[in-house]
Amino acid sequence: MVDISIISQTEFVRIWSSSLSRENRLSLVADMCRVNALSSIKKAGSGHLGSSLSSIDIVTMLYYSELKGISHEKNNPDRDIYFSSKGHDVPGYYAVLYSLGLLPKDQFILLRRIKGTCGHPDIGTPCVEANSGSLGMGISKAKGMAFAKRYNNKKGRIFVMLGDGELQEGQNYEALLTAVNQKLSNIIVIIDHNKVQTDKQVCDVSDLGDLELKFQTFGWHTARCNGHNFTDFEGVLRSFDKIIDKPKVIIADTIKGKGISFMEHPAALQAGEGLYRWHSGAPDDTSYQSALSELRQKINNQLAIFGLDSLKLETIAPECKPSASISEEYISDAYGKALLEIARKRKDIIVLDADLAADCHIRTFEQILPSQFIENGIAEQDMVSMAGGLALQGLLPIVHSFAAFLSSRANEQIYNNCCEKTKIIYACHYAGLLPAGPGQSHQSIRDISLFGAMPNMEILQPCNAEETKEIVNYCINQTKNNCMIRLVIGPSPRVINLPSDYSLSKGSGTVINEGSDAIIFAYGPVMLHESLIAAELLAKKDLSLKVVNMPWLNVVNQSWLQSVIGEIKNIFILEDHVLFGGLFDTLMYHLIKIPAFYGRNVELLGIIGLPAWGRPWEVLQYHGLNGNSIADKILTKSDGNNEDT
Amino acid sequence: MVDISIISQTEFVRIWSSSLSRENRLSLVADMCRVNALSSIKKAGSGHLGSSLSSIDIVTMLYYSELKGISHEKNNPDRDIYFSSKGHDVPGYYAVLYSLGLLPKDQFILLRRIKGTCGHPDIGTPCVEANSGSLGMGISKAKGMAFAKRYNNKKGRIFVMLGDGELQEGQNYEALLTAVNQKLSNIIVIIDHNKVQTDKQVCDVSDLGDLELKFQTFGWHTARCNGHNFTDFEGVLRSFDKIIDKPKVIIADTIKGKGISFMEHPAALQAGEGLYRWHSGAPDDTSYQSALSELRQKINNQLAIFGLDSLKLETIAPECKPSASISEEYISDAYGKALLEIARKRKDIIVLDADLAADCHIRTFEQILPSQFIENGIAEQDMVSMAGGLALQGLLPIVHSFAAFLSSRANEQIYNNCCEKTKIIYACHYAGLLPAGPGQSHQSIRDISLFGAMPNMEILQPCNAEETKEIVNYCINQTKNNCMIRLVIGPSPRVINLPSDYSLSKGSGTVINEGSDAIIFAYGPVMLHESLIAAELLAKKDLSLKVVNMPWLNVVNQSWLQSVIGEIKNIFILEDHVLFGGLFDTLMYHLIKIPAFYGRNVELLGIIGLPAWGRPWEVLQYHGLNGNSIADKILTKSDGNNEDT
Secondary structure: OEEEEEOOHHHHHHHHHHOOOHHHHHHHHHHHHHHHHHHHHHEEEEEEEEHHHHHHHHHHHHHHHHHOOOOOOOOOOOOOEEEOOOOOHHHHHHHHHHOOOOOHHHHHHOEEOOOEOOOOOOOOOOOOOOOOOOOOOHHHHHHHHHHHHHHHHOOOOOEEEEOHHHHHOOHHHHHHHHHOOOOOOOEEEEEEEEEEOOOEEHHHOOOOOOOOHHHHHHOEEEEEEEEEHHHHHHHHHHHHHOOOEEEEOEEEEOOOOOOHHOOOOOOOHOOOOOOOOOOOOOOOOOHHHHHHHHHHHHHHHHHHHOOOOOOOOOEEEEOOOOOOOOOEHHHHHHHHHHHHHHHHHHHOOEEHHHHOOOOOOOOOHHOOOOHEEOOOOOOOHHHHHHHHHHHHHHOEEEEEEEHHHHHOHHHHHHHHHOOOOOOOEEEEEEOOOOOOOOOOOEEEHHHHHHOOOOEEEEEEOOOOOOHHHHHHHHHHHOOOEEEEEEEEEEEEEOOOOOOOOOOOOOOOOOOEEEEOOEEEOOOHHHHHHHHHHHHHHHHHOOEEEEEOOEEEEOOOOOOHHHHOOOOOOOOEEEEEEEEOOHHHHHHHHHOOOOOHOOOOOEEEEEEEOOOOOOOHHHHHHOOOHHHHHHHHHHHHHHOOOOOOO | OOOOOEEHHHHHHHHHOOOHHHHHHHHHHHHHHHHHHHHHHHHHHOOOHOOOOOOOOHHHHHHHHHOOOOOOOOOOOOOOOOEEEEOOOOHHHHHHHHOOOOOOOOHOOEEEOOEEEEOOOOOOOOOOOOOOOEEEEEEEHHHHHHHHHHHHOOOOEEEEEEEHHHOOOOOOHHHHHHHHHHHOOEEEEEEEOEEEEOHHHHHEEEEOOOOHHHHHHHOOOEEEEEOOHHHHHHHHHHOOOOOOOOOEEEEOOOOOOOHHHHOOOOOOHHOOOOOOOOOOOOHHHHHHHHHHHHHHHHHHHHHHHHOOOOOOEEEOOOOOOOOOOOOOEHHHHHHHHHHHHHHOOOOOEEEEEOOOOOOOOHHHHHHOOHHHEEEOOOOOHHHHHHHHHHHHHOOOEEEEHHHHHHHHHHHHHHHHHOOOOOEEEEEOEEEEEEOOOOOOOOOOOOHHHHHHHOOOOOOOEOOHHHHHHHHHHHHHHHHHOOOEEEEEEOOOOOOOOOOOOOOOOOOOOOOOOOOEEEEEOOOOOHHHHHHHHHHHHHHHHOOEEEEEEEOOOOOOOHHHHHHHHHOOOOEEEEEEEOHHHHHHHHHHHHHHHHHHOOOOEEEEEOOOOOOOOOOOHHHHOOOOOHHHHHHHHHHHHHHOOOOOO
């Protein structure tokens, strides 16, 4: 494994306290923060590098030279406030905080770890002023802060950083309108206009047109500058000081991947044959070493010119990999293949995407069946209502996004579609607690509750690639209802084996481990894997646990249920969801109708409170949902004792 | 009661087949449709008159003279499509359909009745192409239709009518952007620019700025005309015929209330001292007679000039009022008063509104405490995230809208706020099945499921004015959690009496009728009223029903629950909600922990399938949720039989 190095905080003090010009110091500090952002992502194994690099000059400038307030402390009500609405750029932000001594090293080097920092900004981290990761909320939130400052007669400006792709979200335009009408002039929006969203150019995904003119027609004061030029940027801020009757926006022209030549747009896009590779995910060892070396050399060259000592780097401990095995199986990949296979034959299928084609494994679909593919940009509400219009005209739309976004952002639109009694399929990727690195905005642990009350909606989640194919086929070719397909995005921790005579049967699950002392219902490869570990552990203690894969999350076949519980007294329901509104709801509805049910012991396991972020194993452990914890709970709660309150 | 008159369809045939000029015929027909829209609303007792009157000239023009297709039949794939995104204007639309013989008289005269037409467009009604009532979805839906036509190589344009207030919703801007990028040029958006939303001027609620320029910066082709001048309007449509590379929008300047002098803006606004009275609700008898007389006289004057016979009107049967009593109590009014009283003392309270101040009973608050009031326009997402920003700065935001909109449109924003661990109160008015006239978009029967999985969220619903005051006080002054207050908007069918020693106690309900044979848990005045009727009916059959008011919808005190069910074997849970994700979920979670629970019979009653629209009594009956039906179910399901599947 390659060594990972960071620049310690003392080095930042050395450079910042040198006698170099402010521009030179800012430039050096920003590049040093680039090193640290790069290394923290390399150590974490994931994180958003491209937009950290494009925005880091601006963040450095703000924190070193512009923001007023006592060390940016939250308890100073007159402070300037800065936060990022897009949130992707947070590794760069953490690097700046660390460089100023505002974020302890122990926390900084644990990006996306439970005791470190979250993959998107979280209010619990020092200096972070707002949660983000769900796009398009920043200007609205800044409005609330600006109103509060005016209402409380406090000083301080509100700076909010937006991505350009993010401007495809409609909420921004609500906020542009109301900020002006509510005379909230104390807001400065900064657009990190790096021209690339996820892996394609903004102009190719969903072109924004003339951005400056757009803001102007909403009544905002606008300026445009080079977001990597400190003098330019500061000049705009000084010009803004004179504008007191309007909210203000800087369109900062930046370069995605700035500072690492092979990550810079547009070169990187060409190298990737039209796809930008460095939006998220950690660089491989070679790329990391090459990037580090380039940055280091640039900084050292500068230092040499200025007669300063070369940079000192310190090696940090690499990530301890857990011993847990991970399979090669990706359910999301199986999904993409199954969908493509069917859609080749069914020309009425139209696939809709909201800038997550690669993650939702429909990039191949886009390339092979372009006429059946609609790229909608980051505009989930528009995508869902557009699907409604397609369905009204007799087509079968299949809508894609992450479960957390689709189930909530577009909830009213989905319901409106349901009211029209058409058929639409909602493919909800990234469902469940894991991966937990990106944090609460991305972890989808409410989606069953958000879809469950929709009329004519079947919710299904496959446990493996085979079942994924069955479910895709069922949803497209068999049922007349709307469907929500709930899909895990990461690799399956193990391939869940289904019996050789397996077939998908409405409302019925499959026993994947026989047992007679207790029974556990679970869904998806993550929770089934943990259930099987629990079964293995319990077997050693002479407790045999029946494990049931239940792919139907809001449909239960009553007679199957009666048969599968048999005489087993202890019934456990394991949710990859919060306790409210998951499988429990539907199972209980049916269980209480079984006369033989009475006298049983039912226990509900699932996510309590806000989901933790971190590596899979630590997050499962934190929530008591790893195999060990489940086994312990089953041991404690079984035997008909239910003294719990 | 005043006579209600309509103009029969034969009169429209007479006028349309006359030898008058097309403009004169269109003008006469539009005014005749005004008569019928007015009368249908008068008969219904509610409905949106103001925007029916502003848009009716345009709809008349489109249906009589512009739309291509065989009688606008849905089975012609090459037809032009028209639908209204705002949906408020549907009484005017129905009048036009009726005039053309496209909507049977029996259905037309039953506005907002179960066997008639819905208060917002519903796909089940002849000629209606899309459901609306949830604002801001129309352009997106039109995009889907336009894509389908292009994909299927079919002819026909897509016309979609928007309100101007509706343009405050962000989804519109997503759709403006993507329509251009997806080259969906076959869309014609019509803005019924009547300058008044609900009861105030658009420019005063949340000014839209230069509308034409806004559309242009999004890449749309624009035109502006007088929406009451047929020649002008048609001229624009002909100019659009030549524009084949862009979607198009007509800003049609119209007058809200057009055709009835005292309902016309701006005179009506002045008469209402700044508030427009005729947005929704039926006119009183005097206003109705005066309006009818004015329209009739205008039409007859025209007919006389052209040498045609005067108009024949036919009287239609007035609405049969049910004998059911209704109390004088409005819980929403009690809410507004309680909130105002507390906020006078707590200056940290900030009230946010999304253009529903009168309906949410916070108009008085706005007038008395203007500095603590934020009008946000129809932009729920922005409002909720703005509340997030206010809370982060230490204020206590209280957010208002209808439950159906707030719980779904702003769901992701509410969750994001919860993740910041601040405290915000969400006042969700118009919760539950009733009133059912406005239809599915407004009936809020999923909101508990949508709020239930939020972290640190308590959901409460008061049963009467007294409990409303207690709950408002609890939410503001006692709990540290977020709160969702679920409020019925209509008059309480009876005042629910609480015991003299009543006090609000966390997780505990109140017995409002003693009984020992069966117990029913219900919430809100509507369902408690029906439960009490059931209890009265069952008492005659020697079955004593214990009725429990349960104001806590996701919090249950275990020991209270154990005590209140006592030895009662038959347990019923009555939801003013669909079966999924309501009170049942939380009650079951706790019931199964009670050892003495086992052997009981639990039945869940609630709304199954899409909610019906209509009068309260017919809708309750349709869903089997009136007192009679509930009593029948309790009789059938009690005695420990649970042979149901």
